[in-house]
Amino acid sequence: MTERYSGPIIDAHHHLWEPRRNFHPWLSGAETIPFRYGDYSAIKGNYLPEHYFTDAAGHDVVQTVYVETEWDPRDPLGETRYVHELARRHGVPNAMVAQAWLDAEDAAELLAAQAAFARVRSVRHKPGGPGSPEEVGSQRTLMSDDHWRQGYAELQRHGLHFDLQTPWWNLDEACRLARDFPAIQLILNHTGLPSDRRPEGLAAWRAALARLAEWPNVALKISGLGLAGQPWRAEDNAWIVREAIAVFGPERAMFASNFPVDRLCGSYATILGGFKRLVADLPITAQRQLFHDTAQRLYRPVADVIRLDPYLRTSA
Template identity: 40%
Template sequence: MLSRRGFVTIPFVDAHIHLWELGRIRYPWLTPPFAEDGPNGSVEAIARDYTLADYRADMARWNVVGAVHIDAGADPAQALDETEWLEGVADAGGLPSAIVAFARLDDPDVEALLAQQAAHPRVRGIRHIVNWHADPLRSYTPRDVTQDAQWGAGFALLAKYGLSFDLQCYPAQMAGLAPLIARHPDVPVIINHLGMPVISDPDGIAQWRAGLETLAALPHVAIKLSGLGFIDRDWTLDSVRPFLLAAIDLFGTDRCLFASDSPTDTLFASIERTMAAFHAIAADFSDDEQRDLFARNANRLYRLGLDL
């Protein structure tokens, strides 16, 4: 849906963005030295302030009517500082519409932090990145915390505070997570970045599909269509199309959310190319389905209250 000037008119609730001011809050992953051998390669290109003004400028062509800020990897000791800063940004600039904050679910004292996070008006959920892989260069964590009883206890507390959970894991962890998620239907779960298939693993694609099938069987689980560069740093529309369509097929157009992952995904492609890919994929769906994928699902799942 294009205007005469190329402005995309369909409403977009961006389900996954990051903002940061590096002089205000410490982000260990955005702090030198940088190396190519991490899970994302070098992040030096985005290790600079990224403000709401920068985001609005990058998204000027797209009809952004809402955005959800996801925990941006701040120093855990500054988790509340990040939330408080974002509340101020939103008060002054109208975005983000909602916040998914950080808490370490395996911390025995996590409940105090959950209560403090949930007290902020825009906080809707929690993210604790749990990507573990046998290859230490792919792993975000030294061990798979999702199988710890303490982590499960932290997850169970989310419902008490009305919080959803943004799940960033690898496919090999999904079957192990499914029983815990199934036991807590009152904790909505939103899978990040298409479930992050590891296509270099011998059975990586099959493992990804099997993992998503297991989680898609749970009606309170949804998935973000984002993070294309995590599949393939040199992705093309043709290379990612099967993954996007498979996710939509498994979860349906009512449980999938397009998201820019700005600015992280600019490590791999421009926002223009990412958004153009999403619109190309969505073109074969009905107008109603497109509105769900681009805005209404995020509005519902993150309880934004927008009139869409």
């Protein structure tokens, strides 16, 4: 017997932005950068709480987690102040993953400043590195850089987590990071980016994910599963979603929308509805962990009341 989840949702990964007001190197101009979903011009406009909740209509989103948006790297605290002002006006976001360049000379001071904000729970610094499995060995990511790791160690001082976005072929470096810093919670973003859907690619992705899951201080966001030029379909992602949950367990995994970025691949209803359909055979307690409880435990969202009148929300 299946029971599709209809309870409260904490969206563990989404973005908000106003690129014409706040400089984002990849969003604010006419130029584009190479992007895993291809042309992303459609998401270069404003995306604010009213747009998000219009997209999320029909799903009981009670709290959200904002993740840094590659805002102007010269002003990381500007993004944090901006997000807290949005939260003051709208009641969301309820938690934040802030920007921090861990190899910067002022990393320790920046982390202290970020941690002082009420909603900051984690930071993200994409570590770069090999662009394909074939390049592993000849290149390494920042996760193996001593200076970067000194910045990473500072997270423990402030009780901050680390959100890691890197492809699955770099996860052995993430294993060493989790091993060497067991007191720091590491949260892998976007399911480890399983873009290679050939059988051998998926087998290698699962094996890498399983090695990382051996470390108890690691959790997983199931999100970012779109493919360039293809509409998002639950059946295309079914095996990945189920294997990710089998590897980490629902107590260490959480669903997230990655909106508005994943809007390039499908609607909120298609993606979140697809996730609900794919796990409807799990116990309802496990479904609640995936959609709400794991995110609540890890991100400890501020319990504000969402102030947007649903009848006044505008379309994007």
